[in-house]
Amino acid sequence: MIAFTIKRLLQTVPTLLLVAVMVFTMIRLVPGDPAVVLVGDINDPVILEEVRAQMGLDESMVEQFRLWFVKVIDGDLGVSLMNGEEVLPALLQRFAVTAQVVLLSMMFAVAIALPTGLLAASRHGSATDTGIVFLLVLSLSIPSFWAGILLMLVFGVKLGWLPTIGYVSVVENVAAGIQYLILPVIALLLGEMATVTRMMRSTMLEVLGFDYITHARAKGLKESTVLWRHAFPNAFAPTLTVLGLILASLLGGAAVIETVFTLPGLGRFLVDGIYARDYPVVQGALLLVAFIYVIANLVVDLLYPIFDPRVRL
């Protein structure tokens, strides 16, 4: 297992390297020049050239990459072209906000989805099952930004129970922080919950058809024991893979939800960076996202043998 972890971590090196090269070249292929954005309305080629030189944009692409890359290896992602902010601390700060929202919503989504999927599968074809499937389709069809806006309207504007937009760090003010998190978490949760429930329901249906389930029943076990002890772990293993993918993609930036609720998260940071052609920010953010993907999948792979002992690392 340790050997596996080390091997997988070593495998991430070429992945991240490739991402670095691609991100670096792609962002430069996008039309637009950060210097122009920064200089703005001042229509003076001399100033523009000066700014470009300051930013290091007058060097060749290869040279630019070399300079950037040497620093990245040192753990220095450079400074934002827009406001001179250190990119790495800024990214981590933004990531913390995204992680709070995403992890919370994921936790609740899983807590609701697993029993719901189990229930639907164990009563396959009944009214309960049909009802659950209907709700699943419904919540899958609602885009999260629309759910977010609706939630804001109802709970923020009409009822006035919760703040609509903005963000307060939980570290600074626990009560207010939580209040600001509730709506985005719920908006994000709906889709995740539906995906996980659907996955759980279908794998559970498959597992319930296997002989070892009938065997468990033939031993005289209670139905709840059969479901939770025998069926659940076997059905959960494939679901875990899906969980890892959703988690990774959301952690990489829940840009839409962050925009709706004006949360200072990673996704929004990235989007702003792209608009401003803020090369160091975009490059750093995408590297971080790739890293998150790799780590999330590694964690899933490491957890897998707990649920399926046939898988050996």
Place this chain on the structure above:
Amino acid sequence: MSNQDKPLLDVRDLTVAFGAGESESQPVRSVSLSLGRSEVLGVVGESGSGKTMISKSIMRLLPSGGRIASGSVWLDGTDLTTLDAESIRRVRGARIGMIFQEPMMSLNPAMRIGEQMVEAFVADRRLTPAQRQTAMLEMLERVRMPDPDACLRAYPHEFSGGMRQRIMLATALLMRPELLIADEPTTALDVLIQKDVLDLMIELVRDLGTSVMLISHDLGLVARYADRVCVMCDGKVVETGDVATILSSPSEQYTKELLQSLPARDRGRQSTDEIDTNKPVMKVIDLHVEFGRRRLLPWLKSRIVRAVDGVDFSLRRGETLAVVGESGSGKTTLGRALLRLVETTAGSVEFDGDEISSRSARQLRNLRSRMQIVYQDPFSSLDPRMRVEQIVAEGLRLSSLTGADRANRVRETLHDVGLSPEMARRYPHELSGGQRQRVSIARAIAMRPDVIVTDEAVSALDVTVQARVLTLLQTLQERYGFSYLFITHDIGVVDQVADRVLVMYRGRVVESGNKAEVLDTPRHPYTCRLLEAVPRLEKTTDGGFRHSNMRFDPPPPPDGYLHDENFLDINANAGVLVHVTETHQVAYTEAGERAASLG
């Protein structure tokens, strides 16, 4: 005790129904059967006969949608059909144990053996954990699991099919149930292991006084182990009675048919004289097929499996050469290697005088139409999106036939395999298993090949269907002169169709010869064990059948050789093939070598 006279299990007038109204189906109709104490009752029937549904309704574990429409199931004076969910749960496991067919699927892959076994005590709270542990170890000991302690801590995937089935048996018998339902307990296992497991099961239940309901499609197997037999067809009991009586003088037409369908020698061909021995259509010399990776880096282990390990044989025109072996013997790989469906590692395959093992894929294409294969599973070997006529005609695209000729050939071929012309427009899912296998055969013979490899082509079929398909294959051979390489694990089938037999074990040939030589006077210890393990029915003079327990004592080996007794040992040197007659070859150990290895 009058209680002892009454049957333990009494199924009365049981009807099982699925669906309702128009779409209602009844897989079990008015079935009555009874099972005495310490009795072994065999329930025999083909697929769809409802035999499994009976066992599931006794346990009240019918799949969703199924229900007991009428009738009753009495277990020692209690009607199980009227019990509430809680009470039936107390019967399961504690009073009725169950073993399933697929040992690979009937143990939970995510739980340790110990965790699964201990659940059997759910109904019995009296025992302390330590006592439970002792009971489990004792039971594992009794089913002869090596190292029961380690077994409890292991996961199911760490065991072979036979070992898992022993674990299942131990689990089911842990609570000393009065009744054990064994539903095709060994169908998925190799013959030798099947015999081990069933011998063990019968020994144990005799010891514990457990009654057994042994459900199987295999009449020979039931005859060997059961006291009484109940023959089922189409959801109904056709005939019940004493095993010997049913075999020797069946009273119902269906039972007679079933018995007649069993593969038997006297319906097969006896002579091989007419076959031209001079011109083999296919000649295989020292063929090796290896799978797996050689080590890439010096410190890694190489994982090479020698699936076929130095096989020589020739296949003559118009003959049927049966390749017999257990799973893992390399027989399937051998068949595929002949057609170059897997790459050979070494050795040569000559087809009609041409060396083909080194041909390029392009050069092979023309030869391919002269060598065809029929697979085991008629469900996955036909493209579900193609109509029967398209499936049969596909290979003809390579030929020089015109469109009209092709259509004629398809019609003719379908007629040859006994399918009516309207079948041509059907899709595979609209056909039965037997019909699909006929389509597979039609696909193979449409191009009039020289050689047809049949890889367990009749193994998935019911006995009566199997008998018809075997007859068809023989008729086609007589008409078109195909050579068959007939790969099978079923000795009965070999007996019926083969001219010559090749016995394989772990990638090597251990014995080969004419059918009579190999099957009647086997000389290799493996062949002997294999033949002894197969439950066989033989015809009696008055037209009935009886179960025969065969014993084979191989004649002494030729001078300078010893019996290849340590063939089971993977590390032992392979025996050398010695001609004991002109046609009969047997693997022996060289005497000098044994002495050398011992010294």
